[in-house]
Amino acid sequence: MQKMTGQISALLEDKLRIRGKSLAVQLRKAGRRLPRAVRRDARYIIQSADLTDNPKLARMVDTKKLKRAHANVVRHLETVDLSAQRRTALLNLIASIAFAILMTFILVLFVLVQRGFV
Incomplete structure (x- = not known):
């Protein structure tokens, strides 16, 4: 999970020049520079990262949806x-x-x- 958020955070900094302490801060700063679907997927990744901090809540994360969301965000950011x-x-x-x-x-x-x- 840390690898996913780290990769997205690095892409936001490299491609869009958006810096921040965390992925949530970077996403808020990116605002409308990202399409709605990409923002939605990035928010899901952030929520999943919060859930995976707790072992019992980690089971609530849909890994297929998480991988799909990560792929969508990375695909968009790499084409910017x-x-x-x-x-x-x-x-x-x-x-x-x-x-x-x-x-x-x-x-x-x-x-x-x-x-x-x-």
């Missing part, structure tokens, strides 16, 4: 490309600025035409 996300965010910012400038130009031109200056 931080540089591509930054590049996309920069292109979106540039596109929105260009759109605002274009709309301002069209509005000024419309006002000039309506007033008879052009």
Whole structure:
């Protein structure tokens, strides 16, 4: 169990640059940067880790579901490309600025035409 949480914690730090004392803290900091299904699986892993601390409660953990959740989280985090996300965010910012400038130009031109200056 420690190996699973450690691997996910390391992937969160490497791929998304999210640091924290524990996996729960890292997951809270990640917030909406992770898809809903991945967050749900990571929360299940955290809950299972809490349950496995107690020997009697450890029997309540569904190991198949735990392995599936771990695989889903790891699969998603390994495909994350931080540089591509930054590049996309920069292109979106540039596109929105260009759109605002274009709309301002069209509005000024419309006002000039309506007033008879052009």
